[in-house]
Amino acid sequence: MTLHAIRGATQIELNTRDLILEATGQLVTELMVRNDLTADDLISVIFTATPDLTEAFPALGARRAGWTRVPMMCATEIAVPGAPPRIVRMLAHADLDRPRGSVSHVYLRGAAALRPDLALAE
Numbered sequence: 001m002t003l004h005a006i007r008g009a010t011q012i013e014l015n016t017r018d019l020i021l022e023a024t025g026q027l028v029t030e031l032m033v034r035n036d037l038t039a040d041d042l043i044s045v046i047f048t049a050t051p052d053l054t055e056a057f058p059a060l061g062a063r064r065a066g067w068t069r070v071p072m073m074c075a076t077e078i079a080v081p082g083a084p085p086r087i088v089r090m091l092a093h094a095d096l097d098r099p100r101g102s103v104s105h106v107y108l109r110g111a112a113a114l115r116p117d118l119a120l121a122e
């Protein structure tokens with residue numbers, strides 16, 4: 001087994017509880033699908049949210065998507081001038097029986113602009 005770190009990010013349309021939870025659930029689901037993962041493969045997950053997202057913890061969206069027993073943490077992202085607004089980011093640590101570097105990082109919606117080198121064509 002090998003420890004992997006998997007990145008993800010998505011942009012939230014508006015700072016509302018429902019939209020934060022829905023978009024975070026979509027992000028974690030997409031990450032599991034693209035990497036053929038289950039929640040049991042995950043060791044821990046860190047979420048950050050830009051300071052303009054205050055209405056919900058992204059971890060709750062992940063729990064609603066099935067990550068009920070995954071240790072998670074939420075934090076505020078650095079407010080770098082010019083960085084995209086309303087972004088939820090994640091760093092997931094997983095223990096997988098596959099080579100390091102074989103995972104797919106997931107950048108959805110407006111977050112794809114953060115790392116065009118990583119974002120798959122939607």
Ligand SMILES: C=C(O[C@@H]1C=C(C(=O)O)C=C[C@H]1O)C(=O)O
Binds near residue numbers: 115
């Ligand atoms: C570019 C991003 O935004 C920030 C910059 C990062 C980087 O330069 O690696 C990683 C996470 C964020 O703090 C990103 O989320 O990928």
